[in-house]
Amino acid sequence: MLGDIVRYNFFALDDASEETYLLDYAIVLDGDDENDNIKILPFTSRYNKDSIESFCIGCIPGFVEVKNEGYVNNRQYVHFNKVLEVDKAELYPVHHQDVYGRVLRNNVGNPMNVALAEEQLDRIMDKYGIYEEGEEKNLINLLKKSHATFTLNSDQNNIEELREVCGKEMEKYREYNFNDKKIVVFFVDGERYSVVMRDTNNKDLDTRNNDLKEILS
Incomplete structure (x- = not known):
């Protein structure tokens, strides 16, 4: 599950900034399938200059968004200042699609879930490794x-x-x-x-x- 792309209803959060309400997708930071609470790292295609807590990971293989021009595979920006711990039941898998909106399926006909490329996951986990649980924002x-x-x-x-x-x-x-x-x-x-x-x-x-x-x- 680590590195999987999921959809989460950020709009349902009681205490969130206006920027958070614009989010839809996140990356799973925990790989423990038995844990009901999972940490997720939000991301967005809205331009965000690389900073201390945000940076661009490029295009995620198989991840497309529906824009005015159709299905688009955009560059994505992760937001480490918005990491959340949520109930696994509130997460929904995102399926691998091409730029025509066609869902990619495995050899038994099931949709394939989108996940980060290995190099993208390595960059994120390296950055995540410098964050501490419950660390004060100073x-x-x-x-x-x-x-x-x-x-x-x-x-x-x-x-x-x-x-x-x-x-x-x-x-x-x-x-x-x-x-x-x-x-x-x-x-x-x-x-x-x-x-x-x-x-x-x-x-x-x-x-x-x-x-x-x-x-x-």
């Missing part, structure tokens, strides 16, 4: 999920101010990318703050995260 935890190439520079940030708020829960945040910089504007206790990260040649996530903790502690 600045330090958010920055640790950014790509390893982005580092924090003392000369472009008010480090003393960031140290005071980096462990507190963020009310909301927005992310902007300009050339070789990533800027995160966030709010804590109603106050607005910002942090600038610079794109470098670093490839080691653990080293970058240790540097982050040292700077902000």
